Amino acid sequence: MEKIEIECEVGKVSDGYHTFEDLYEHRHVLLMALMMSNSGLSWKSRKHSDGSDAYEGWFLAGMTLPTGQITYHLPNRLFDMLEVSDLTLPPEYDGHIPAEVIIRLGRFVRGLGNKGENNEQPRD
Numbered sequence: 001m002e003k004i005e006i007e008c009e010v011g012k013v014s015d016g017y018h019t020f021e022d023l024y025e026h027r028h029v030l031l032m033a034l035m036m037s038n039s040g041l042s043w044k045s046r047k048h049s050d051g052s053d054a055y056e057g058w059f060l061a062g063m064t065l066p067t068g069q070i071t072y073h074l075p076n077r078l079f080d081m082l083e084v085s086d087l088t089l090p091p092e093y094d095g096h097i098p099a100e101v102i103i104r105l106g107r108f109v110r111g112l113g114n115k116g117e118n119n120e121q122p123r124d
Contacts, residue, residue, distance in 0.1 A: 035063060036084060042085065059073070069096060
């Protein structure tokens with residue numbers, strides 16, 4: 001797929017229905033709902049697993065699913081709203097990429113708990 005870059009305020013870009021800002025806000029709230037519905041698998045931290053601070057203005061939110069780890073950065077304004085374990089240091093990052101997060105979430109939703117149940121390998 002060809003990549004097209006246009007100088008603009010990215011958050012205001014729309015498909016005619018939603019802006020990027022809208023879609024990211026949906027993503028944040030949906031992740032928080034999933035995490036709080038599965039609080040025993042969920043955590044948040046202001047640091048990365050190597051002890052470095054999370055990116056300025058953001059914190060790390062993650063889940064240790066039976067299908068593998070997933071992590072996202074969320075804006076600091078949502079930190080207190082996310083009622084899950086607040087860890088000084090989160091679990092060690094396993095190197096997952098966005099495509100693996102999608103696979104892990106999909107398998108979790110379908111109830112497939114073991115990481116090795118199929119050969120889906122999205123890494124390059």
